[in-house]
Amino acid sequence: MKVTVHTLQKKKRNAEPIVALTAWDYLFAELIDQAGVDVVLVGDSLAMVALGHPTTLPMTLETMLHHAQAVSRGVQQALLVCDLPFLSYQESPQVAFQVAGRIIQETQAQAVKLEGGYSAMVDTVSFLVQRGIPVMGHLGLTPQSVHQLGYRQQGKTPEAAEQILTQARALESAGAFSIVLEHIPKDVAAQVTQSLTIPTIGIGAGPACDGQILVTADLLGLTSKQPPFAPPYLNLRSKVQEAVQAYSQDVRQGKFP
Numbered sequence: 182m183k184v185t186v187h188t189l190q191k192k193k194r195n196a197e198p199i200v201a202l203t204a205w206d207y208l209f210a211e212l213i214d215q216a217g218v219d220v221v222l223v224g225d226s227l228a229m230v231a232l233g234h235p236t237t238l239p240m241t242l243e244t245m246l247h248h249a250q251a252v253s254r255g256v257q258q259a260l261l262v263c264d265l266p267f268l269s270y271q272e273s274p275q276v277a278f279q280v281a282g283r284i285i286q287e288t289q290a291q292a293v294k295l296e297g298g299y300s301a302m303v304d305t306v307s308f309l310v311q312r313g314i315p316v317m318g319h320l321g322l323t324p325q326s327v328h329q330l331g332y333r334q335q336g337k338t339p340e341a342a343e344q345i346l347t348q349a350r351a352l353e354s355a356g357a358f359s360i361v362l363e364h365i366p367k368d369v370a371a372q373v374t375q376s377l378t379i380p381t382i383g384i385g386a387g388p389a390c391d392g393q394i395l396v397t398a399d400l401l402g403l404t405s406k407q408p409p410f411a412p413p414y415l416n417l418r419s420k421v422q423e424a425v426q427a428y429s430q431d432v433r434q435g436k437f438p
């Protein structure tokens with residue numbers, strides 16, 4: 182059955198953990214969807230993982246649409262969420278609505294995710310939700326602010342923790358259906374999760390969140406360096422290298438074909 186934003190609310194109420202992963206192409210989208218994840222996110226981290234950029238900032242709307250369309254063809258069951266790329270939505274609620282609307286219209290994504298919980302972004306969330314577009318928030322380490330935050334853990338001082346909690350409550354009041362909490366102390370994530378009725382989805386935010394998300398390439402051990410909070414479940418990088426070396430050897434020795 183197709184997962185919807187309501188499925189996630191229900192999972193939180195029933196204390197059933199939400200499983201989320203990222204995808205950037207048809208191949209992996211179909212694989213992880215058929216493996217039964219609840220949420221597939223077309224994350225802008227694909228700028229780094231799939232396209233080789235040093236940050237997520239070079240991601241454009243056109244490139245995001247291209248990847249989200251491919252992912253969409255592979256996803257039958259999971260809730261499909263797409264990141265709004267840097268520079269495409271921050272200017273105003275109206276601009277964000279046009280961009281989010283194109284994503285929903287042209288990719289069959291069911292929701293968009295945007296970064297930040299400052300008051301202007303809360304207004305944007307409210308503007309989108311009132312006009313029929315489900316929004317997932319993203320607090321803590323927001324990689325589109327890398328030049329202000331770096332990739333360090335956020336929410337470490339009591340003041341910073343309090344700000345995350347306040348912003349999470351504001352996003353919930355604005356109508357966000359879920360919030361990603363990235364790279365914050367587990368106690369802060371636990372407090373946010375407890376304070377909200379909408380589900381939190383953590384990445385490097387400890388076990389108290391209502392769900393977990395990882396970048397699929399990190400999970401599979403495909404990336405050459407993973408964030409400290411993303412231990413690989415498989416070392417696919419060395420498996421791929423072994424297969425390529427075996428094939429190379431066979432071709433060079435006249436054993437294949």
Ligand SMILES: Nc1nc(=O)c2c([nH]1)NC[C@@H]1CN(c3ccc(C(=O)N[C@@H](CCC(=O)O)C(=O)O)cc3)CN21
Pocket residue numbers: 226229230237324331332333334364396398399404407408409411
């Ligand atoms: N493959 C991949 N996985 C991710 O989880 C991910 C991306 N890419 N790209 C976008 C962001 C960037 N992320 C990152 C990247 C690095 C650290 C990291 O290494 N943090 C260290 C050092 C931080 C520093 O001081 O620069 C830490 O100990 O917090 C954390 C999150 C998470 N996101």
Ligand SMILES: CC(C)C(=O)C(=O)O
Pocket residue numbers: 203222223224225226227264361363384394395396
């Ligand atoms: C890691 C998740 C939350 C993300 O935003 C991304 O992959 O871009």
Ligand SMILES: [Mg+2]
Pocket residue numbers: 224225226264
């Ligand atoms: Mg992202």
